[in-house]
Amino acid sequence: MGERAYSIDPIGCEGCGACTYVCPAEAIEMRERVDGKWFRSQARYGPLFHAHLFAARENSGKLVTLIKNKARDLALEQGADYLLVDGPPGIGCPVIAAISGADLTLLVTEPTVSGAHDLGRILGVARHFGVPAVVCINKHDLNPAKTEEIAAWCEEQRVPVVGRIPFDQAVTRAMVQGKPITEHSDGAVTEELRRIWAWLKARLK
Secondary structure, eight states: OTTOOOOOOTTTOOOOOHHHHHOTTOOOOOOOOOOEEEEEEEETTEEEEEEEEOTTOOOOSHHHHHHHHHHHHHHHHHTOSOOOOOOOSSSSHHHHHHHTTOSOEEEEEOSSHHHHHHHHHHHHHHHHTTOOEEEEEETGGGOHHHHHHHHHHHHHTTOOEEEEEOOOHHHHHHHHTTOOHHHHOOSHHHHHHHHHHHHHHHHHO
């Protein structure tokens, strides 16, 4: 090799570590780096675990798993009835980390072509990992025909549709005010959310 120096492109590197095993001179080492931070906050409704992923850093699901483990430890310590995990869209590693080990997964979709497509993909992931799933259709009244198409597909798949949330600009106003919709309005959205939550609690008993 002579005196030539080699370097690894940190952007192109996936961090798998395989090069450290195949290098005959053992000249490569993996260096740890901080890709983000996790936090524990106290919300009005109880403890909240969340995180901040630094810009241009990949999230392989490890950060999600870390947060879940911290939350689970506290839930067991305090004897909490439920541990709710808000999962991201898609079917990538963070999604897998979010649903793994769950007793039930609530899949939220919207009556669009992409929404129906993504629903099929995430349902496949949930089934692959043996996690029971139910569906909620958000903004169902914006496209009634697509809503019925999704509902019919769910029936074919034997997946319960546990709720249909209507479109309401009160949701946006609540978000602007930093409030949950259940505190902002007693309208149809709040009523449906409470009904869905009651169904989920009964299902998890």
